[in-house]
Structures are given as structure tokens and as C-alpha cells.
Amino acid sequence: MHTIALVGNPNSGKTTLFNALTGSTAYVGNWPGVTVEKKEGMTNGHKILDLPGIYSLSPYSPEEKISRRYILDEQPDLIIDVIDATNLERSLYLSTQLAELGRPLLLVLNMEDLLIKDGIAIDTKRLSQMFGTPVVQISATKKTGIDELKEQIEQSLANPQTPPCPLFSSSIERKLTTLIEDDYLHDIPQGRQMRWAAIKLLEGDELFLETMPPIPPELNTYLEETRAHLEELYDDDVESIIVDQRYKVAEKLARESLVRQEVKAKRFTFDVIATHRIWAIPLFILIMSGVFFLSVGVVGGGTTPLLEGFFESLAEWVTVKGESWQIHPFLIGILSDGIIAGVGAVLTFVPQLFILFLLLSILEDCGYMARIAFIMDRQMRSMGLSGKSIIPLVIGTGCTVPAIMSTRTIEHQKQRELTIIVTPFIPCGAKMPIFALMLTYFFQNKWYMAPLMYVMGILAVITTGLLARAIDRHKETNAFILELPRYQMPSPKSVWRQTKDRTLGFIYKAGTIILLASILIYLLSSYSFAFKTVDAEESMLAIMGRVIAPIFIPLGFGFWQAAVALLTGIAAKETIVSTLSVVIGTSSLTNFFDPAGALAFMTFILLSSPCVAAMAAMLKELDSKRKFLFAVVWQFGFAYVVSLLVRCIVLIIV
């Protein structure tokens, strides 16, 4: 079996191509850094890997180190270099580095459709001649050229050829030749190209030198002399000279293969207002409010009561029919008060989540996300975060897990950790049902309550950020460099696929975790420890719930039902809704909570630790038990204190 690696700049469409080749449905979006982990798939019997996007093979950035190590250590049988054809120069700069790794290389010019739109044409034959590798032009989104690409993959695998290395100016080439002839490089590890090794040696690349035996003194003297000579000649350090040389090669390749370039008149674009000095931030707030108004308000408001009614009558129907068919009351109970009440309570929210996921996918696909990072950077920085932190926060309104994963594009470690800690404060889609449920019974006709929950989440992010910044003694500044991709019409196919996957994921949870939890909760609340049918008040669940319930007395929900609901919420947040429906029954909620307690309950859920999947993502991304523990304790403590405050305020005001 052959191994193929997809390599290329961020946002060049590697994952879209990966999906087109393998028929899978991996997560795609239009901002640099959607893919943060390598993904494996199969195409035509070959193993194919989708690697995170990189701009270079420098020894500084973690993704670049990973990709470089992967290619050198795993020796894929073919590297497919995915190139954003509208960004030829910068893409070819990476290609010049890939060509030196000694693996067969295939250039794929992606985004053919955008090229045509721009009135640009690339002479692929000429590029192939000059660069010395096969070149295929495709559009991964529109699925053009995929068959030719598959054919070329087979040819390249059947007849593997390492590409020629691009040549630099003669003063550097002479030095490289001397280095290649030196005995030292004859011991380089298997698979390393001589020329590549010579360049790394000249640059003094730390990662490369770690893998090599110590440099003999004579060679070291030669290297130092050479570096000094070149530095004087080019008035720059050797590493920069090499970058410069590579870009010269890329420039030449791009210049000579571009055959037609019509200059188009600038049209009014969305960008004028999206990044407008005054209107950009109001527009962002408006867009996000619109997303929630449409999903929760319009669609949720319309469908939730209907579905609630449906599940209620279904439960009733089952009870009546069950009794007439003389089915054991135990089974009827499990079915109507356990499964239908629990799972139904969660399924009620499918339509509004579908709309939420749909709108978020459109935002992710159109290129707006990177602009939000651009316009919000200044504000985020004053809270110790980076402009890039806003992307996880927006994704977090859908689901916290991918949001936490997406923090990987934040270069600065401290800012990244802080972003991971605050992202769960943004209520995810699964917390929405809880708020909706409580609002229906306690704050009807108070339209401002739902937005208030989001505002509180945002305030929690800001407070934590400001505190972290105040405590941090070394206020180091760091780089914020982000490519702004082109806007594009979201592809209906990919938007639909992502929306469908996320919605089905939610329904799947309802059919598995929630179903099991509902049955379990029903059983535990119907039996005592002696396995006798008892009143809920004496059930196993009540006894267990009473152990932790006292903690919540100050918050106004110190009864066992709430404690149990919160506990089951650890599995998945929407379980809180199903548990409450099973142990209390939604219509009796008002007998248990007073409005102040209800609001405190919502606040506590909003801010306290997320579900187990999100916690696992936090642990993995923080990569430190101590930091993870801190994050969880902070979230819990913060939630507790704020909920207490909220309750006191409501009690005083009302």
C-alpha cells in the first residue's frame, strides 16, 4: 500500500480535496487553520493523509516542524502539494522547499474556478517543464479535474521520480557544492537529500543539527567563513538569503507560467462594510444577534411548542394504549415518563439547532471569520487574548469541542491557554435548550433574558481575560500575522454537509447518551436501594442527589432534582433538560424553582464546567493536568460566585 501526503499553504483547500478523493466529510471552512490534526483516509487503495497547512518548513512554528518531521520520518510515497492557484508565488515558495525533501512530488493547482473568474490562466505545461514535476489543475469545490488527478497519482506512484531541486544564484550554489562534497554529509540519515542537508547545514538549522553528529572543527571553520562571506555579499543573514533565493525562484516560475491576467475593475464588496472603521464591530454584533434571533427566536419560537405538544400527546397516547393492552405499568413508565419525556425534551430543539448550525457554517465558509479576527484584535488584546481568539468563541456558540481545537492557530502559548479556559463560557448549542426551557416557565414575555445569557457569557470571558492580564507579570507582546482569505460564496454542498453532520450528531446523542440516561434516571428515581418501587422522594436518585444538593442551597436550587440534573449534565449538557423532564416534569418546574433560583440555575449552567467531551478537549489541548484542573476549578468557582450574586441581585430588586 502506498502513502500519499497532502501538503500546502493554510486554506489552499487540502481538506476539500481530501474529501473529494476519499468521499469523507471532514470539517472544512474558509480561514487559515481549519485543519489542526492530520487526518487519514483511503483513495483508490492508497493511504492518504491530510496535514495541517503550512507556509514554510521553518524550524520555528510547531505545525511546520510537525509536517517537516512527518515527511522526513515517514517518507510518504508521494507528496501532493496543494496550491491555491490565485496565490501562486507564495505557494510555489513552499514547493521549492518540498522539492528538496527527496520524495516524488505532484503539484495540484486548486481553485481553478476562481482563476477563471479572475480572468487568469496558468500554463500548466510550462510550469511542469520548468519545475520538473507533474502539474494538474483542479477545483476541489467544483470537483473538476479530479479524475485527471487520480490518473496522475497512479502514474506518479507507478513511476516514482524525485523532482529536481530549484537552483539558487551561483555564489550560493558553489558553496553548496563544496558542502555536498564534504565527508561529513555522507553520514546523513537515510532518505535525507544531500542538497537539502547542505542547505540546512549552511543555514545552521537547529532541528537538522540535532539529528546529526557534531560538526568537525575544520568544517565548522569553513561554515563560519562562508556565512560571513555570504552575509557581507548579500547584506543579510544566511537563513534570510535562502528565503530570498527561494522567493526569486517562485517569482520566476509564477511570472513565466501566468499567461493571461486581466485587470478587473474593483467592485463594491462586502468587505467595505465588514471591516469599516466605525461599522465593522456593530455589524459583527448585528450578525451574531441575527444568527441567534433567527434560530432561537424565529425558528425555535415557532417549532418548540409544536414539538413539545407532539411529544406530550405521544406520551399520553402510549400510556392510554399501554393500559388498554395491559402492558406492565413499569414498561409504560419507562417508555412514556422515561424515554419519551427525556429524549423528546431534547429532540424538541432540533429545528432551532439546525438553523444555528446552518448559519454558523455559512459564516465559516464565506471568509468572514478571519475578518472578525482582524477587526477584534485590538479589543481582544486588551484582555490578554489575540484577535484569533474570537474564532473559537464564535465556533463555541455551536459546540465547544471544535472551538477548543481551533485555538491551535494561536501562536502564543499563554494566549492560547487563556482562550481554551474562556471558550466554555460561551454557551454552546446544547445549553440553549436549558435556557429555552427555563425561560418558557419563568421569564415568559421577557425577550431580553435570552440575549442576557450570551452577554453574561461574554462578560465572563472579559473578566477572566482582564484578571489574567492583571496577574501576568511579563506582558510580552507577540506576533499577530493572519492571512485574509478571499470572500467566496459558501458552497451549498459543503454548508449542507456540515449542517447535516452537526445536526445528526445532536440527534445521535439523543438516541444514545440521552436515551440511556433517561432510562437510568427513570429507574433510579422509581426504586429504592432495596429495589422496591417507591415514591421519587425516597428513591436511590433522591438519596444520591441529597448528598450534593446542600452545596447549592445558597444558590436557591438546593434540592436533589437539580443536583441530579447538573450531574447528568456532565455527560452532555442537554441531558439536564431530559433529566428535569423525567424527575420533575417540565410543567411542575415552578413548584421547585423561584425566579431568582431559576436564573441562578441558568447562570450556573452557563458558566460551570462544560460536558465531558469538551473537558476532554480542554485536557488534550492544555496538555497539562495542573492547568486543566485550574481551568475546571476556575470555571466552577466563577460559576458559583456569579450565580450567587445573580440570585442576590434578583432577590433584592424583585
Next chain:
Amino acid sequence: MSNTMDVLAVGQKGSVKAINAPKALKRRLMDMGFTKGVGVEVIKMAPMGDPMEVAVRGYHLCLRKAEARSIELV
């Protein structure tokens, strides 16, 4: 007084002369295409005037003024 990229106004163009930054940042900026002699154009500023959007080698990227200050122009 050296002329750096952060002082360019929206719509102004320049040509890179040198990058004066620590090793890792310098390499990153060069990897993104800021090499000697390359043309840059400031496209716009974010609200509050920082960061800035710059066109280089036919694509757009944003960077903070602090980084733009390390890019010296001719």
C-alpha cells in the same frame, strides 16, 4: 529616520528594504513573502487603527503595527 511599514497610510505603497526583527519573527515575515524589494500596499486599518491589512505578492494579510514597524521600507 528610517521609513517603516507602520507609518504608511491607507492606499500608500512601499518596497521592502530590510526586516529588523528577532530571528523567528523575521523568518515568519519572510516566509509570508516580505523579502527585499517586494512591493507592499496598505489596504486598510482595523477599527482603532490597529492591526493593518496589507497586500503583498498578490494576497492580503493582516499584522499588527508592532510587526509592521520591523519592516523597513526603501
